[in-house]
Amino acid sequence: MDIEQHLIERGIKPTAMRTLVFRTLSQARSPQSLRDIEDTLITAERSTIFRALTLLVSHHLVHTIEDGSGALKYEVCMSHDHNSFDDHHPHFYCEHCGRTFCLHDERIPRINLPDSYQVHSINFVIKGICPDCTSKA
């Protein structure tokens, strides 16, 4: 998959840094915090990564998850249509190891809100202890 082409299609000029940030997110097994990416891309500056992420989010290539860890996590959007909520699968945040898992197989059920509410995004996070940490304890 050509990342540069993907960015261009969504109206983002694919600079080296932006491509790098997007690739890092794409390859990550779980949602990444700004700090996570900073640690991976030691060549890149925090603010540069931050601005790249902000741009990617605003163009709906990436979305954020608030898992309550204290740091915002970023994840590549699965769907190309940002009006669909296919991306918004639930997440599981392990309070022991701090990892965030995507529960891809589960769908976020539809909530019936009056039409007067404009929905932009949905954040569904289950917190607890993951299987790894349970078995170790």
Add this chain to the structure above:
Amino acid sequence: MDIEQHLIERGIKPTAMRTLVFRTLSQARSPQSLRDIEDTLITAERSTIFRALTLLVSHHLVHTIEDGSGALKYEVCMSHDHNSFDDHHPHFYCEHCGRTFCLHDERIPRINLPDSYQVHSINFVIKGICPDCTSKA
């Protein structure tokens, strides 16, 4: 409702500050941040409020909501049984006015997780624009 009695039942010594913090939360129309409470209770110190909230949360009289506003919001638990998830109705966070609304009438649907996951809490937040802000725009 006797707040002091309520605290005692849950094993918390009802100091003046704790009672005040709990009453403030009880009377609030929407979940409150530490800052919100600080602004309401000008006599109380931030760290005192913080410690009271932390204590209330640990004794399951209050729970937290991460609405993505940047600040954690606190809300009085509805159910007395902290193993039930009756409390965990969805919330709506308005990105325009910054208020968080409880969607009491909606239930958080059950997600089927393998038994190996231990669930402690659930955070379901819908973000967008609330009816007030939509009509003003």
Add this chain to the structure above:
DNA sequence: GTTTATGCAAATTCTTTGCAATACT
């Protein structure tokens, strides 16, 4: 040469803790 992106440093915001002073029992 003008616009855009990056790097560095620092401001902001929110949460959390150390410690001395106060209040409770």
Add this chain to the structure above:
DNA sequence: AGTATTGCAAAGAATTTGCATAAAC
């Protein structure tokens, strides 16, 4: 007295911005 609570001040952690330099067009 001895323990628990509060207030103040400051440390930590994460996000965000100002500004000068560097790169792109």
